[in-house]
Amino acid sequence: MNESTDGASAVERLSQRELHEIDAFWRAANYLTIGQIYLMDNPLLREPLRLEHVKPRLLGHWGTSPGLSFIYAHLNRIIRARDANVIYVCGPGHGGPAMVANTYLEGTYSELYPDVSLDEAGMRKLFRQFSFPGGIPSHAAPDVPGSIHEGGELGYALSHAFGAAFDNPELIVACVVGDGEAETGPLAAAWHSNKFLNPVHDGAVLPILHLNGYKIANPTILARIPKDELRALFVGYGYEPLFVEGHDPSLMHERMAIVLDEAMDKIRAIQAAARDGTGPKGERPVWPMIILRSPKGWTGPKAVDGLKTEGFWRSHQVPLAGLAENPQHVKLLEDWLKSYRPEELFDEAGTPARFIRAAAPHGARRMSANPHANGGVLRKSLDLPRLHDHAIAVVGPGAVKAESTKAMGGFLRSVMALNEKARNFRIVGPDETASNRLQDVFEVTERAWMETILPEDVHLGRDGRVLEILSEHTCQGWLEGYLLTGRHGLFSCYEAFIHIVDSMFNQHAKWLDACSDIPWRRPVSSLNYLLSSHVWHQEHNGFSHQDPGFIDVALNKKADVVRVYLPPDANTLLCVTDHVLRTWNRINIIVAGKPRSWQWLSMDDAIVHCRAGIGIWDWASTGTAGEPDVVMACAGDVPTLETLAAVQILRELVPELAIRVVNVVDLMTLQPKEHHPHGLSDSEFDALFTTDRPVIFAYHGYPWTIHRLTYRRTNHGNIHVRGYNEEGTTTTPFDMTVLNGLDRYHLVHSVLDWVQKLKGVRVGLKQAMDGKLLEHRAYIRAHGQDMPEIRDWRWVERDGSTTHA
Template sequence: MTIRDHASHASHASHADHADHLDSVSLDAIDRYWRAANYLAAGQIYLRDNALLHRTLEPSDIKPRLLGHWGTSPGLNFVHAHLNRLIKEHELDLITVLGPGHGGPAALACSWLDGTYTDHYPDVTRDEAGMNKLFAAFSAPGGVPSHIAANVPGSIHEGGELGYSLAHAFGAAFDNPDLIVACVVGDGEAETGPLATSWQSVRFLNPARDGAVLPILHLNGYKIANPTVLDRIPREQLDGLLASQGWDPRWVFGDDPHAMHHKMAEAMDSALATIRRIQNVKRNPKAADNGVPPWPVIILHTPKGWTGPRTVDGVQIEGTFRSHQVPLTGVRENPQHRHMLADWMKSYQPGELFDHFGRPKPEILACVPDRDQRIGANRHANGGVLTRTLDLPPIDAYAVPVAKPGETEHEPTRVLGTWLRDIIAADAPHGTFRLFGPDETASNHLDDVFDVTNRVWTLPTKATDDHLAPDGRVMEVLSEHLCQGWLEGYLLTGRHGLFSCYEAFIHIVDSMLNQHVKWLKTARALPWRAPVPSLNYLLTSHVWRQDHNGFSHQDPGFLDHVANKTADVVRLYLPPDANTLLFVAEHCLNSRDLVNVIVAGKNPSPDWLSPEDAALHCARGLGIWDWAGTEDEFASEPDVVLACAGDVPTLEVLAASQLLREHLPGLRIRVVNVVDLMRLQPESEHPHGLPDTQFDAIFTVDQPVIFAFHGYPSLVHRLTYRRHGHANLHVRGYKEQGTTTTPFDMLVRNDMDRFKLVCDVIDRVPGLAPRAAAVRQAMADARTRHQGWIVEHGEDLPEIREWKWTS
């Protein structure tokens, strides 16, 4: 193995050509900081003791499992060192988003060096003892993850799944006019669809009101086993690609540290000057509107595993994919490799970096910003401390009057839209609320918001366009990934938002949801992380009202996906009408550290509950609708429970109840509506879980329960399998029987229509089938008649289209 000398010798270098950007003192401080961070990064991957190498490395000093990613760490440390200088010289408000999230050793090293890690974890002191703790804890049981998780001060991005760094960075910059977000984009990450789309985010950045994003595209040539595309294409093609998307590239390339320090300083100073020039022009009300010029992007080209082992056992390591994770793999068992590790770490000249007690020397800290300006201490990266409570207009002013259940009908999302409109208006002075969605705000009947705001758009407009302006509060782009990433960055920096989406296509962000849930779960356990506003989904244009678009638009499975996640974080709501939707939305926008999923229709549907009853029902999460059943108050229990969750299932259950009242008047029916789906779980499984005694009282222990559910039936069974009466539970829901058809035919195809529910009751109430055979036959005939009618007329039966609840 070949080891180079990484000592600075900065004081002997000539910098005449670069004096405007980096003097010898600054160069020396940056280089020392970089070497120290590289030393700490390598130590985290390998060592559990003997952090300063005061004695010869022994097998007991080496971790039993070598985990972590070295390849990207030197580049991340290089960027961090130069950002420190930029922040300190210009007193910037700056946070970082590190796309190569597997570069955890770098983020932890820099956090320990500038003291922010010790601020939050006082036992990890900035000395040899603390260094040993830092090393031993990295990627170890009971320690810290190898990725940049919520545990790392200054982070808002985990990066375990690549592709979302730039979207998160822009989300953080929106409505933060003084903030700069430096985003390192890995060249492997740049190959993902979400990241490729994220370059277009600059088209939605308003320099007059928003902060700035400084992308640093780090080309180190390799992923875990293969070369990267952007590293291999000609430079002029990459320049053209970025320029076509609104960016002005600045290249920093090479492997000589001295030259690279000067190039990076020059590129960063140039980028900052351009950012300030754009902002100054756009923030001048007298300036002519000549569009937005290209924003700066830095392309940093360095070897993979820079400053690490060049070769090991005759095989090249630095500059190849072999440096991606652990360059030296046999250190514990192989004395020669152990000697190589010691030589590698000593090549950073730790005696120049740390004093005898392991404390960073003042020369290193000369480039570190002061207290709150340190990257790890920036409050925007702990957004809960900046969060202000939204001004939510009182629900009573928007709720629809309901004299009798089902007598009137409204479009639930349109009613919600009027409330969202006034939230946006009330929030205007603060700029802390945005509505996100993939080109569907009007389609989802939330378009009342355009009475007070516009869609964000900084490109040229035409007379035929609708509600486009740079200062809009509605973020629409036809990428669910981008909407989700923007919103996550917005929330994690302390603001509020709502993501409205067609139900079937929210699956596109399944894995992004996974990452955010894991982040929230980790953050909730950290006392220094302040709670942030919840991630709120509004899923509409849902499975039961996508008859016109067909099978491709029919999928309620996001509920199943979310229900799998940690109970501390996720909530699922299925409001049955407009008023319950309002109360659920109010609750969700007031909540913190949660993922709330609301499924609600946009089509006209009956108003079941008055505002007062809706408030109580939502507070309970589920409840008996005594007005819809036929229970005898003197009877011990009902003959059957008709349960429902979701707007269309609720309508069908009430229609079935009405049929049963008409045809089987002696049957004791209880109707139960569920708005908070997690109430179905036991309290031992979910914070909203209903105690067994209450669940048994509502659903009974030994009577049949026919449950009409919005989604896949198996989810209800999964949530209730521990309940005493689970064996009596029969669930109807979506079972992948979809096509382009009529609304009611969707129900018939999936056996959740009112006629089938009546048949289910007859089949499952003991002793009822023989005396209700004629009724059952009539229900089956109605289903047959329905099929013939829709083929001939192209619409549902009049008795279905014109049905009204009658008590």
């Protein structure tokens, strides 16, 4: 491999002192990395290495680690020389031992974990704990100081980095992208994040594409394409690529130092010109990036058992395996460790040598101690508007129609305005802010956009705090990075397509769960989803847009992390929105429709209802003095509408029937209290749902979800759920409910099936409901819309009157 000096603006050799310090820091990090993978004793090789010093199970990844530590050591020099504010996003999360090693050398690890001290005993514990029962994970997990990105699942590093940089004007995010990670779809889309980064008020991202040539067992695409094609790719993405290539450490140190200085100079020049007004107006800057090409498993064994190892995929995980079966590998391991000359790197006590400690920045300038990588330290609560200032005036149930998410948009507009100076709140979404009726936010901010703006464009601006890109992965990554560095936000998405980020959701939930057991990790703002354009309002787009299953994905996570809210109208949606924006270390999922729909609760009633999360709607119930004949429960806006319509039919046709209406806003209340903090005790649940009466439950999503949440309750055998049954097409709104048996007529059917006292009237009423369903079917096929009695339906009070606003 030829050494390259391509793109150097000047050749200034590192001083011998700087070169020695950087190289020593790098060698020490490599030594500590190998020790974590292999050793459980004899950490400084003070005696000949024997098999009993080696872990019985060898876990971890060496291949990417030396490159990660090489970058880390050079960033330390930049931070010290420039007093730069830098955090490190490690895309190749398998390089976890390298990240731990660097944080240990900086001293941060021992400050946070005093039992892992900076001496021989601490080093022994550092080695033994890695990928060991009762120890730490193998990735750059939350346990690692300075990490905001685990990287176990590849593809999200760059979007996390840009999310961290938004509204952080002094922060530089060094983001290492592995060449395997670069093949993922989420990462490929994330390169476009530079089209949204404003150098006036945002920080900078320095992508470092690390090409070591191989994945687990295959070459990587970007490492094999011609260099001119590689350069053209990133020029096309809008970056200025700077190359560092080779294998000789001294030449690579010199080249990396030159290129890092050049990149930092370019970043500072871009920011200075934008902030003092001397830069070109209306043009997106061309940000620098670094392409580092170094051997996989750099400085490791060249060959093992006659097979190429360094610079090949065999170095990906554990280059020397099967030590018990192959004793000569123990000697190879010892020689490999001694090649770093640990006697120069650590003193007699096992403490890193003074010149190594001098190579690291101090205090909060250490990347492992930077407060932006522990965002809860910087988090400040949002200023929120008064709920009553945004309330829909509801003088009685069903008195007025409104677009629930539009009311939410007005609330979010005020959130944007109240926090304008703080710049700590953003909305992200895949081109759906206006579609989901949140467009009122554009009265106080625009969509962020650094490309050309045409005269006919609307709501595009350089300074916007709404981020829209048609990549759910990038939206999720941006918001996660933004939250993990101490800010607040909301992700608005069509319900069916939020599934695109199922795996990202899982990873973030695991991150939050792990953080709950790490005392020094301060709480960060919750990840809040608005899922609108939901399953029952996608009749125009058809079957492909009809899927409420994200709730079920969420319910697989720990109860302490996940919350699911199904507000039935605008005022309850406002209450839920206000609540979730005050929470931390949670993932909050709000499902709410956007069409004009009937409103049920005043703001005062909505506040009471949402605080409880569940409750009896006395105004909709009949015969409320004693136990009901049937409980009609509902969760979701359309299920609530259909339940009330069914109650109205039953009240008219079977006036003697005692009906209790129970509405659920917080889905987690259905779980037992010992399983979820919001859950109801058994006595509370029985008081609402009775112990022996039929419960007809109209639910927004898949019916089995309600059974899953309630299967241990006393009355579970009497709970009969109607919801989405994977039936859909392009049809009318009401027909969507009919196809899935969630409509008012099928709900009446269920009551007739399960309430014993109605046995004598079942046949006639069932025939009447069947007739209505046949009438509906014929009408929509003839007219292309729902029947007038469906379109014009409204709630009628018990005395037969309607409430007019």
